[in-house]
Amino acid sequence: MxxxxxxxxxxxxxxxxxxxxxxxxxxxxxxxxxxxxxxxxxxxxxxxxxxxxxxxxxxxxxxxxxxxxxxxxxxxxxxxxxxxxxxxFEKYYEEEELDDEAILEEEVDENEWMEFQCPKCSKVVKDNFKFCPYCEFKLYKECSKCGKELRSDWKICPYCGNHEINDKPKREWTKVGVERIEKKRKQTKEDILAQLWG
Incomplete structure (x- = not known):
């Protein structure tokens, strides 16, 4: 104390x-x-x-x-x-973080394309191929309803449920007057010949 x-x-x-x-x-x-x-x-x-x-x-x-x-x-x-x-220091780690994210995105992009078998020759091809490099088979078709690209071995469109899948894209045709064009073309040739020999 x-x-x-x-x-x-x-x-x-x-x-x-x-x-x-x-x-x-x-x-x-x-x-x-x-x-x-x-x-x-x-x-x-x-x-x-x-x-x-x-x-x-x-x-x-x-x-x-x-x-x-x-x-x-x-x-x-x-x-x-x-x-x-x-x-x-912070800038360095921000750049490193961005680089790491870019590398991860590249890896995801590379892994995104999976391999599958060609429906015709059964050889393994990548998912991003449009045609089989072995048998030249077209690997994708177009849905007639929604227009999305689908694998050729699929029976139904997974996006819209459509059963009708086209091998070729749907094209709209318009009727053109072919006869008129040919007549004009013949007349034009005759006119040109007449002018030359004329």
Whole structure:
């Protein structure tokens, strides 16, 4: 108990001594000293921060010099607005992440094309082939109802349920007056011959 009382007495005496000796000049000196310590702390922080955010030496030197000459009161808000959004480390991992995603997408694309057997010759072909390279069989047909491309061995369209699957795409025909064209063509030839021999 005596030890605790001695510690408490020492703390109280130190506090009373500090309070009795504080003058307005000492407070001003303390505030100025605190400001300069804070200023150097900001300079050190900005040096570390800007070197972590960019490799541009001009931008690094400019940021450090402006904070030295304009004090943190004026420069720090401007610096926080104009500094690069991400650090070099974060940019690296974002790029790595994008590269990994691209690689995964490529792998998915490669694996998306599965192999199956040609309905005619039973040899293994890839799903993205339009014709069998062995027997030249057309591997896909078109649904007559929805127009989707289907494997030639399918009996029903899995998209619309249609049972009528065409081997060839549906084409619309229009009637053209063939006789008129031929007559015009003959007349034109006769006119040309008449003009030449004429």
């Amino acid at each position: 005596d030890i605790i009382n001695n510690i408490m007495d020492t703390i109280i005496n130190t506090y009373n001594y500090i309070i009795s000796n504080i003058t307005p000049g000492a407070i001003i000196k303390f505030v100025i000293l605190y400001f300069f310590i804070l200023w150097w702390a900001f300079i050190i922080w900005i040096v570390k921060d800007i070197t972590n955010r960019t490799t541009n030496v001009f931008l690094q030197v400019l940021s450090i010099l402006i904070v030295i000459f304009l004090t943190p009161i004026f420069w720090l808000p401007i610096y926080l607005l104009m500094r690069p959004r991400t650090t070099i």
